[in-house]
Amino acid sequence: MKMDTYYHPKDLARFAEMGREAPELWQKFLEWYNAVFKEGALTEREKALIALAVAHAVQCPYCIDAYSTACLEKGSTPEQMTEAVHVAAAIRGGASLVHGVQMRSHVDKLSM
Amino acid sequence: MALLTLLNSRHPLADAAAQRATLAALPLGRTFEAAAASAGHDPLRTTDIAVFQINVGKRCNQACHHCHVDAGPDRTEVMAPEVVDACLRFLEASDIPTIDITGGAPELHPLFRDIVRRARDAGRHVMDRCNLTITRLPNYADLPEFLAEHAVEVVASLPSFAERQTDAQRGEGVFADSIAALRRFNELGYGVEGSGLLLHLVTNPVGAFLPGSQAALEVDWKRELRRRYSVSFNRLYTITNMPISRYLQFLIDSGNLQGYMDRLAGAFNPAAVEGLMCRSTLSVGWDGRLYDCDFNQMLDIGTAGKAPQTIFDATPASLASRRIAVGPHCFGCTAGAGSSCGGATTR
Numbered sequence: 001m002k003m004d005t006y007y008h009p010k011d012l013a014r015f016a017e018m019g020r021e022a023p024e025l026w027q028k029f030l031e032w033y034n035a036v037f038k039e040g041a042l043t044e045r046e047k048a049l050i051a052l053a054v055a056h057a058v059q060c061p062y063c064i065d066a067y068s069t070a071c072l073e074k075g076s077t078p079e080q081m082t083e084a085v086h087v088a089a090a091i092r093g094g095a096s097l098v099h100g101v102q103m104r105s106h107v108d109k110l111s112m
Numbered sequence: 113m114a115l116l117t118l119l120n121s122r123h124p125l126a127d128a129a130a131q132r133a134t135l136a137a138l139p140l141g142r143t144f145e146a147a148a149a150s151a152g153h154d155p156l157r158t159t160d161i162a163v164f165q166i167n168v169g170k171r172c173n174q175a176c177h178h179c180h181v182d183a184g185p186d187r188t189e190v191m192a193p194e195v196v197d198a199c200l201r202f203l204e205a206s207d208i209p210t211i212d213i214t215g216g217a218p219e220l221h222p223l224f225r226d227i228v229r230r231a232r233d234a235g236r237h238v239m240d241r242c243n244l245t246i247t248r249l250p251n252y253a254d255l256p257e258f259l260a261e262h263a264v265e266v267v268a269s270l271p272s273f274a275e276r277q278t279d280a281q282r283g284e285g286v287f288a289d290s291i292a293a294l295r296r297f298n299e300l301g302y303g304v305e306g307s308g309l310l311l312h313l314v315t316n317p318v319g320a321f322l323p324g325s326q327a328a329l330e331v332d333w334k335r336e337l338r339r340r341y342s343v344s345f346n347r348l349y350t351i352t353n354m355p356i357s358r359y360l361q362f363l364i365d366s367g368n369l370q371g372y373m374d375r376l377a378g379a380f381n382p383a384a385v386e387g388l389m390c391r392s393t394l395s396v397g398w399d400g401r402l403y404d405c406d407f408n409q410m411l412d413i414g415t416a417g418k419a420p421q422t423i424f425d426a427t428p429a430s431l432a433s434r435r436i437a438v439g440p441h442c443f444g445c446t447a448g449a450g451s452s453c454g455g456a457t458t459r
Contacts, residue, residue, distance in 0.1 A: 043328060072317065074324040075332055077274050 012062045045074040052081060053088040117175060117184040118357060125361050126182065128412035135355060135440040138370060140377040144442040151382035156436045158404070161428060162392040163239075165212040165453070166191070166199050167406060168224065169398045172216040174243055176269075176282045178316055180356040180410050183216040195400040196223050198423045204234045206428045212393075212453065214241040214406065219255055232262050239265045241453075244293040245286055256293075260300040265310040267349070267453075268294070273336040277318045294343045303345040312347045314455075320368035322379065322448050323350035326456040349455030352376070354444045356410050376443040384450030387457035390436050396423050404436045406453070407444070413437045 019026030037047050048070040055063035071081050118126040125131055148156045170187035172179075191199075203211055211231045218224055218241060231238050240259060247255045259266055270290055271281045278287035294311075297303060303311035313333065317323050330348035337343040353359045355373060363369040395403040400423045403409040404416075416437040420426035450457030 039328075044325065045328060045332070069321050072319060072321045075329045077272070077277060079274070079276075 007061050009065060012065060045076060048074050049076055049080065049084045053084040056085050056088040057092055117186055118182045118361065120186045123361065125357065128410065131356060131360055132411055132439065134360065138373050138440060140373060140440060144438045144440060147380050147446070148385055148438065151385040153385050156385070156438060158432070158434050158436060159391050161206070161208050161394045161431065163210045163212050164203050164208045165214060165393050165406060166396045167214050167398055167409060168218045168221040170216045171220050172243065173220065173246055173249060174217070174283055174286065177362060178281055178353050178359040180354045180359055180407060181216060182357040182410070187216065189398045190221060191398040193223060195423065196227060198400060199396055200227065200230050202423055202426065203231065203236060208236070208428065210237045210239060212239040212241065217243055217246045219246050219252060225258060228262050228264060237265065238262065239267055242266050242268045244268045244270070244290040247293045247296065248289045256296050256300055260302065260309055263309060266297065266302060267312045267314060269314045271315050271318050273333055273340065281316070281318045291341050291343060298344055311345045312349055313345050314349045314351055316351050316353050320363060320366065320372045322375065323352060326350040326449065347455070350451070351455065352444045352447055352451035354407050354441055356407055356441060373440065373443070376447045379447040380443060381446055381448060381450055381458060383458045384446040387450060387452070388445055389452035389454065394431060400424060402426060407441055408437055411439065411441065413439060
């Protein structure tokens, strides 16, 4: 029996069900997705670390699980993976902080 | 605290039958026989014996968490002299080019050096499955020189170029001792391009996941071991952890067993069946019993059908084209890029 929660780890294995009502779109997505993660100018290991960081930035629990495994399989260490999460956090934190410049501009406009 | 073997901690999984039953009860979608048949191998059969692998005993100076042998300092199984002699006579009477000596720590066997000398006198290539730390024990400090003198191919285990991961799998302090041992081997020419002395490293994942691309990992490893520790080696072999003995215990205790086996079965690669090591390797246990591979040996799955059961009643001809005994654990050798004692089996 499923617990009363929005996310279920086993649902990651059901991802392909998204192709049932729109098979052509799913197929296009899958081909592009697989091509994205193949080795190119970046190695598969580098891409998996980027994916891990982005997964934390967008807070997708399925992606976090999937790319934690992928990073380990491609030879990244927990230390490297933790630094990647910090990169995501730094960008998210920095993105909030830099909008503070907009705040300052607006405050300047309104203030005497 | 030292890790006890399953046997000496009286764990239920010390019984091979219990392990086989645990694996047989897992729903995997299809049997390995069916998967192999789908790849054109119905049944899976051997080709010529290219490697004669003898497991000389379960005694080891380490007790690694992932060990499929359940080896450790508290094991007492050692290949008797008459079994050693039978193995070497079998080898000498054959055309088999390579003998692969494994264990436990095979170097702990009292006749290890005699086995090496006799195999080399017979013109065979010798491989030693070395845990590296054995060379740091006082009575075995001259082992690297002995191996170099006889041009033995050293296949050494090192799960990670990072200390924390290595020690997590193999025990505290193993990484530091391993690096010291590798430096000694390098000083003698092992792992140095052009020396003729081969030193390969084996990495098993430190957890419930598959190994990555062997070629890509080798690039990373060569760079990092040279940069961090001034250590060099020839090839990196990635080996998938098999759901046997202590690794099976880890999978069960961590709640990863079904997920890991689903991963292995789901990653079945038909192209990996052709190069399965059981097709060209004969495995001999410490007691002289014959197996298709070291994994079957630890699950106590002997040779199938009417094939000879022990080294005493076997000839190479009597073992030719025999049907291989398979089970759910075999998905470990066909997952992804495939896995064997010589690393990935597909490119």
